[in-house]
Amino acid sequence: xxxxxxSIVIPNYNHSRYLDKAIQSxxxxxxxxxxxxxxxxxxxxxxxxTAMKYCGYKNVRVCRNPFNILNQSYRVLxxxxxxxxxxxxxxxxxYLYPDFVEKAMAAMEQYPDAGYVQLEKVFITDQEDRREQxxxxxxxxxxxxxxxxxxxxxxxxxxxxxGFIRRSAFEKIGGYDKRIDHMNADKTLWYYLSYVSDxxxxxxxxxxxxxxxxxxxxxxxxxxxxxILCHLTLKDFIRFAREKNIPEVYDREQEAFQKxxxxxxxxxxxxxxxxxxxxxxxxxxxxxxLWRDVEKEDVYLLLQEGCKRNCSDCIEEISPKVKRRNYExxxxxxxxxx
Numbered sequence: 001x002x003x004x005x006x007s008i009v010i011p012n013y014n015h016s017r018y019l020d021k022a023i024q025s026x027x028x029x030x031x032x033x034x035x036x037x038x039x040x041x042x043x044x045x046x047x048x049x050t051a052m053k054y055c056g057y058k059n060v061r062v063c064r065n066p067f068n069i070l071n072q073s074y075r076v077l078x079x080x081x082x083x084x085x086x087x088x089x090x091x092x093x094x095y096l097y098p099d100f101v102e103k104a105m106a107a108m109e110q111y112p113d114a115g116y117v118q119l120e121k122v123f124i125t126d127q128e129d130r131r132e133q134x135x136x137x138x139x140x141x142x143x144x145x146x147x148x149x150x151x152x153x154x155x156x157x158x159x160x161x162x163g164f165i166r167r168s169a170f171e172k173i174g175g176y177d178k179r180i181d182h183m184n185a186d187k188t189l190w191y192y193l194s195y196v197s198d199x200x201x202x203x204x205x206x207x208x209x210x211x212x213x214x215x216x217x218x219x220x221x222x223x224x225x226x227x228i229l230c231h232l233t234l235k236d237f238i239r240f241a242r243e244k245n246i247p248e249v250y251d252r253e254q255e256a257f258q259k260x261x262x263x264x265x266x267x268x269x270x271x272x273x274x275x276x277x278x279x280x281x282x283x284x285x286x287x288x289x290l291w292r293d294v295e296k297e298d299v300y301l302l303l304q305e306g307c308k309r310n311c312s313d314c315i316e317e318i319s320p321k322v323k324r325r326n327y328e329x330x331x332x333x334x335x336x337x338x
Contacts, residue, residue, distance in 0.1 A: 003033040006101050006164075007084030009077040010038045012092035013068060016046040018210065023054050025095035031102045036060045037081045038092075041068040047092075074185055075176045085167050093210040094161040100206045104164035106338055107200045111142045115169025115197025116190065118158040119206035131211065134325040140203045140336050145194030147330035149249050152191040153237055153256040159209045160186045169197040184233040191237055195244070201329065202338065222279065227264055227286055234260060261291035268303050272312050281307040 008026040012019055019038075026036045038051045042065055051062045063081060065073070078087065086108065090096060104117040123131035136157055151157060163186070173192040176185060193199070220226040234256055241249035268283035284304055287294045294300050299318055306314040329335075 003031070004086065004105075005084040006031060006034045006105065007082035007087040008034055008036045008090055008096075008101075009082050009087055010036065010090045010092055011041065011073040011077060012038060012043060012047055012051070013041040014043045014045045014047065015092035016043065016050045018093040018095075019047055019050045021095045022090055022092050023051065023060070025097070026090060027054070027057065027060070028098045029096065029101045030099050031105060034059060034101060035082070035084060037077060038062045039073050039077050039081065040064045041073055042066060078170065078175055087165055087167060087170075089160045089163060089165075091159075091161050091210070094159075094208055096161070096207045097205070101164070103202055103204070103206060103338055104200075107142075107202060107336065108164070108166060110336070110338075111198060111200055113198045114142060114200045115145065115166050115172075115193045117164040117200040117202060118162050118190070119164065119202045120204060121159065121162050121207050121209045122205050123211050124208045125211060133323070135203045135205075136325050136327060137201050137203060137329050138326050139329065140201060140338065141329045141333040142198060142200045142336055143330045143333035145196070145198050146246065146248070147332050148194045148199050149191055149237075149241070149246065150252055151330060152187050152194070153234065153249060153252055154259050156187055157190065158186065160189075161207050161209055163189070165189075165193070166197070169193055172196045184229050188233060188236075192240075195240075195246075200336070221267060224279075224282065227267070227283065230260060230263075231286075231290065258291045258294075261287040261294045262297070264290065265294065265297070265300055265303065268307075269299070269315065269318065272303055272306050273315055275312060277307050277310050 008029070010022055010026070023036065023038065026034065036059055038061070040047050040051060040062070048064060054060045055062055061081070074089065077089070086105065088096070088101065100119060104119060107117050108114060120135045123133070125131065170193070173196055176189070238250050238253050264283045264287035268280045268287070271283065272280040280303065284300065284307065287300065302314040302317055306312055
């Protein structure tokens with residue numbers, strides 16, 4: 001019997017320097033029934049020439065928009081171009097390990113009620129240097145989706161390239177047709193998929209996610225789009241939880257806003273280090289909107305003083321914060337061995 005088809009969809013805009021590696025990682029999958037769909041958003045670099053090299057492969061399609069449709073390319077890829085029963089949204093500057101699809105599919109077959117799998121990542125820089133960190137959870141597991149929903153209120157668990165999604169669950173939530181802009185597509189997607197399906201997490205490192213000065217997240221941090229959309233996404237999560245009567249989500253509203261406020265303080269510190277004092281001040285002011293008592297936090301007071309004096313000396317007084325990971329899985333989980 002022929003295996004079920006998996007679509008690896010790759011939206012791209014001006015990532016020609018990474019695109020070879022992304023496409024090749026899709027071609028190198030050990031799973032035997034993958035299609036690869038590249039959608040270019042009218043790139044101004046060498047992306048199309050890079051992508052067209054692969055058109056001779058029977059399982060590769062390259063499409064191009066006449067203008068940049070930004071994150072709407074997610075919808076075009078998933079609603080119009082892909083044909084698979086499952087899919088991976090591979091960002092053009094990331095890449096998959098060869099057994100990514102095979103491991104995810106094995107998990108899906110073992111747990112047919114799961115709508116998505118998250119596989120662990122490693123961060124890499126533009127120079128291919130690794131940024132080591134602990135895995136997010138302490139073990140591989142399957143868990144009820146509703147138990148995972150509060151987690152997405154608090155943090156980003158997985159980036160788009162870490163996800164392996166069952167198309168039927170994706171269609172059940174209406175795809176990417178949400179009220180919030182797609183800048184938070186990953187967090188929003190995991191949240192709503194968790195309402196209609198169970199989830200799986202695989203602790204083994206299975207893909208690489210790019211970090212650097214030209215990532216979309218950093219660019220939207222600079223133009224202030226990112227904080228506004230994070231705020232709106234959190235409000236949308238709470239609205240949905242109240243509408244569907246999910247108290248384990250909306251009871252954590254205050255905690256979630258406090259955590260987002262501290263995240264904005266962290267962005268303020270980042271831009272103060274870059275000597276962008278006006279942007280640092282903006283993030284501190286926004287943090288105060290989310291949580292008034294943030295102004296009592298020592299780090300907030302130090303950064304505020306730095307913004308007033310237009311200097312970054314205060315950064316030396318702030319102890320580096322190690323991001324905690326290796327969390328307990330959501331309630332009701334079942335540990336799995338693949």
